[in-house]
Amino acid sequence: MEKVTSLQVAERAGVSQSAVSRVFTPGASASAKTIQKVRKAAQELGYRPNMMARAMITGKSRMIALVVAYLDNQFYPHALERLSNALQEQGYHILVFTAANSRADIEEVMQQLLDYQVDGIITASVAMTNDLTDRCNAAGIPVVMFNRGQDGADVSSVTSANVKGGREAGQFLLDCGHKTIAHISGWQGSSTGRDRQKGFCDALAKVGMTPQIIDGMYRREVAAEAAETLMAGPNPPDAIFVGNDHMAFAVMDTLRSKLGLRVPEDVAIIGYDDVPLAAWAAYDLTTMRQPLNRMVDATVEALLTRIEDPASPPRHIEIDSPLIRRGSTKEPMT
Amino acid sequence: MEKVTSLQVAERAGVSQSAVSRVFTPGASASAKTIQKVRKAAQELGYRPNMMARAMITGKSRMIALVVAYLDNQFYPHALERLSNALQEQGYHILVFTAANSRADIEEVMQQLLDYQVDGIITASVAMTNDLTDRCNAAGIPVVMFNRGQDGADVSSVTSANVKGGREAGQFLLDCGHKTIAHISGWQGSSTGRDRQKGFCDALAKVGMTPQIIDGMYRREVAAEAAETLMAGPNPPDAIFVGNDHMAFAVMDTLRSKLGLRVPEDVAIIGYDDVPLAAWAAYDLTTMRQPLNRMVDATVEALLTRIEDPASPPRHIEIDSPLIRRGSTKEPMT
DNA sequence: ATGAAAGCGCTAACAA
DNA sequence: TTGTTAGCGCTTTCAT
Numbered sequence: 001m002e003k004v005t006s007l008q009v010a011e012r013a014g015v016s017q018s019a020v021s022r023v024f025t026p027g028a029s030a031s032a033k034t035i036q037k038v039r040k041a042a043q044e045l046g047y048r049p050n051m052m053a054r055a056m057i058t059g060k061s062r063m064i065a066l067v068v069a070y071l072d073n074q075f076y077p078h079a080l081e082r083l084s085n086a087l088q089e090q091g092y093h094i095l096v097f098t099a100a101n102s103r104a105d106i107e108e109v110m111q112q113l114l115d116y117q118v119d120g121i122i123t124a125s126v127a128m129t130n131d132l133t134d135r136c137n138a139a140g141i142p143v144v145m146f147n148r149g150q151d152g153a154d155v156s157s158v159t160s161a162n163v164k165g166g167r168e169a170g171q172f173l174l175d176c177g178h179k180t181i182a183h184i185s186g187w188q189g190s191s192t193g194r195d196r197q198k199g200f201c202d203a204l205a206k207v208g209m210t211p212q213i214i215d216g217m218y219r220r221e222v223a224a225e226a227a228e229t230l231m232a233g234p235n236p237p238d239a240i241f242v243g244n245d246h247m248a249f250a251v252m253d254t255l256r257s258k259l260g261l262r263v264p265e266d267v268a269i270i271g272y273d274d275v276p277l278a279a280w281a282a283y284d285l286t287t288m289r290q291p292l293n294r295m296v297d298a299t300v301e302a303l304l305t306r307i308e309d310p311a312s313p314p315r316h317i318e319i320d321s322p323l324i325r326r327g328s329t330k331e332p333m334t
Numbered sequence: 335m336e337k338v339t340s341l342q343v344a345e346r347a348g349v350s351q352s353a354v355s356r357v358f359t360p361g362a363s364a365s366a367k368t369i370q371k372v373r374k375a376a377q378e379l380g381y382r383p384n385m386m387a388r389a390m391i392t393g394k395s396r397m398i399a400l401v402v403a404y405l406d407n408q409f410y411p412h413a414l415e416r417l418s419n420a421l422q423e424q425g426y427h428i429l430v431f432t433a434a435n436s437r438a439d440i441e442e443v444m445q446q447l448l449d450y451q452v453d454g455i456i457t458a459s460v461a462m463t464n465d466l467t468d469r470c471n472a473a474g475i476p477v478v479m480f481n482r483g484q485d486g487a488d489v490s491s492v493t494s495a496n497v498k499g500g501r502e503a504g505q506f507l508l509d510c511g512h513k514t515i516a517h518i519s520g521w522q523g524s525s526t527g528r529d530r531q532k533g534f535c536d537a538l539a540k541v542g543m544t545p546q547i548i549d550g551m552y553r554r555e556v557a558a559e560a561a562e563t564l565m566a567g568p569n570p571p572d573a574i575f576v577g578n579d580h581m582a583f584a585v586m587d588t589l590r591s592k593l594g595l596r597v598p599e600d601v602a603i604i605g606y607d608d609v610p611l612a613a614w615a616a617y618d619l620t621t622m623r624q625p626l627n628r629m630v631d632a633t634v635e636a637l638l639t640r641i642e643d644p645a646s647p648p649r650h651i652e653i654d655s656p657l658i659r660r661g662s663t664k665e666p667m668t
Numbered sequence: 669a670t671g672a673a674a675g676c677g678c679t680a681a682c683a684a
Numbered sequence: 685t686t687g688t689t690a691g692c693g694c695t696t697t698c699a700t
Contacts, residue, residue, distance in 0.1 A: 005676095006677070007677080007678095016688080017687090018679080018680085018686080019685090019686065021678065021680090024678095025678095025680095028679090028680095029685065030685070030686085031685060031686085034685080034686080048448065048449050049449070050449070050677050050678065051450050052386050052389045052390045052395065052450075052678090053390055053676070053678040053692085054677080054679070055678095055692095056386045056676095056678075056679095056692050056693070056694090057677090057678060057679045058678090058679070058680095058692090061386065063429070063450075066430075070415065071414065071415045072610065074408070076411075077405040077408075078405065080405065080414075080430070081432060085432050088431070088432060088446075093429055093430065093450070095397070095428070095429050095430075096400075096414070096427065097422070098418045098422060111382065112427070114382065115384070116385050116386075117384070117386055250614075252616065253615035254615075257615035257616075277611075281590065281592075282587055282590075282591075282616040282617060283616060339692095339693060340693070340694065341693080349671090350670065350672075351693095351694085352673095352694095352695080353669090354694095355693095356669090356670085356695090358694095359694095359696095362695090362696095363669065363670095364669070368669080368670080384692090384694065386692090386693080387692070387694040387695085388695075389676095389694095390676050390677065390692095390695095391675085391676050391693090669700100671698100671699090671700080672699085673696100673698085673699100674695105674697080675694100675696090676692105676696105677692105678691100678692085679691095679692085680689100680690090680691090680692105681688105681691100682690095683686100683687085683688080683689095684688095
């Protein structure tokens with residue numbers, strides 16, 4: 001099982017080395033007879049084309065860089081698994097780059113990923129600056145931002161309809177008859193966080209409400225502290241819209257275990273994402289579902305389209321996120 | 335920012351192309367003056383060596399394949415994140431391969447990963463057959479099994495001391511005064527599952543107990559059903575040792591929400607792993623901690639050692655897993 | 669210490 | 685359709 005080259009296969013099959021290459025190159029022409037002979041010889045020798053050599057010539061490595069900051073939030077590992085499966089089906093594989101969400105770190109990571117000649121880049125849970133995306137475009141590498149948008153940037157993005165989702169979350173809490181509704185937002189440095197907040201505020205503004213808002217930074221501890229602050233304030237909310245499920249769990253933990261409050265009787269909670277954990281009995285969280293499968297499919301398609309046709313324009317795909325009603329909120333009033 | 339080659343750098347620096355190569359090759363010799371000139375020219379042109387070309391010659395891609403079956407269990411994404419960070423620091427990156435835990439699927443994945451010329455392989459949450467590991471050895475690619483052992487196989491493995499951990503879990507439940515202790519085991523097709531069960535049974539055997547055992551297959555639904563079966567049986571347990579945290583959460587959900595039982599008053603629960611979620615208030619799970627950082631460090635070191643010196647023998651590393659006492663169990667009797 | 673030259677294993681023009 | 689030829693960008697002998 002040591003290194004078998006196309007030349008060895010060629011000799012055994014009694015054809016030229018390029019004939020072997022053609023047989024293994026999708027979209028190349030060879031006679032049925034040649035294909036037969038080559039496949040047979042290759043089989044016997046255990047030959048498989050060397051990706052590296054192929055990549056060097058074609059400039060295509062069939063690797064996609066996934067740049068990710070953290071995997072605490074169950075949404076991302078879940079997405080990673082799905083993305084990997086979907087890409088694998090198309091003959092691509094994911095090369096993982098972990099980056100702290102800092103300017104310098106991302107810069108460094110970008111450099112590395114260019115070294116590997118990846119065919120495309122998916123960013124998740126990280127913010128890319130515009131000049132970084134410019135660099136990728138300059139290098140001709142398509143980028144898709146997953147679960148993050150970026151206006152006007154020359155990169156594709158796939159998100160759920162966050163403004164709409166935020167609005168519906170707010171509307172639902174209003175429908176349930178809540179009078180004091182607060183928001184622990186997603187990080188305001190992310191479009192996702194801002195959009196959800198905007199939609200939420202719009203819904204409340206329609207009935208003349210101005211919610212109290214604290215930035216939860218997508219972090220458990222920050223969100224938990226925000227919940228305490230909110231409840232200790234002069235106007236404790238009877239419902240909280242939390243910027244994502246990951247934070248919502250922390251909020252529920254704090255509310256129930258630390259403050260001794262009941263959900264939803266004392267405070268109703270609604271999250272965003274619908275990660276698997278949201279359906280588990282311990283939380284049973286009402287939430288806006290981000291349809292992961294559809295987001296993943298859209299991401300893969302957007303990416304592969306641009307890889308195959310670099311001239312095609314970047315896309316900005318938004319997918320509706322339906323409300324999933326569970327036990328962390330009350331019944332809406334009829 | 336288009337393709338800059340070493341030749342262009344050479345011309346600009348007024349040296350030969352091989353001089354440029356030497357400057358960028360760790361452990362090659364060049365005069366200070368040459369290094370100076372080359373670095374300067376490279377900087378100005380934005381040159382970086384092409385990994386693919388380098389990989390083709392040296393046979394080293396600086397990529398590590400991570401073969402993983404699922405990322406539901408929080409333990410694995412957590413490990414992935416840490417592994418990626420640790421490897422990245424050493425100049426390696428993770429190429430992800432998702433494989434269903436089936437024979438055929440893993441076979442297919444192995445083929446693919448050989449194509450990519452990865453320098454090493456880490457398997458997590460998958461079982462490798464012996465002939466598969468043989469193939470890797472034949473190809474000269476070192477393998478480390480993460481969180482899975484394999485006796486006598488010619489591959490390294492990193493696990494916690496599962497037998498001991500299982501024994502201590504059992505002993506702890508005995509110390510708490512439990513009289514009917516059951517076990518929902520990890521998948522018996524995995525060494526991890528078997529070892530934990532063995533240690534647990536040993537501890538109980540010492541006091542003449544033979545626990546009722548159901549295989550939870552590492553799956554939530556299976557574990558949940560096992561819990562129901564156990565509680566509906568003629569001898570319902572007052573304590574359950576669950577083969578990992580992921581299943582323990584499902585068991586707690588079922589016990590509390592479906593059967594209306596209290597944890598730990600009616601049934602005490604102890605898990606295995608200490609994933610972050612175990613510390614969250616909603617579960618507050620007593621568990622045997624698998625020290626992730628140490629396991630990751632050991633994995634990376636075992637792998638890199640064998641990459642650098644293929645003659646070095648495979649290692650089997652076991653790391654102690656301490657008991658983390660939380661609210662899902664009672665106080666031990668004094 | 670440096671440059672010239674020979675490939676690594678493959679794909680892609682080019683002829684035939 | 686096929687074989688021949690020329691590289692992809694780099695590392696690594698081998699002389700100098």
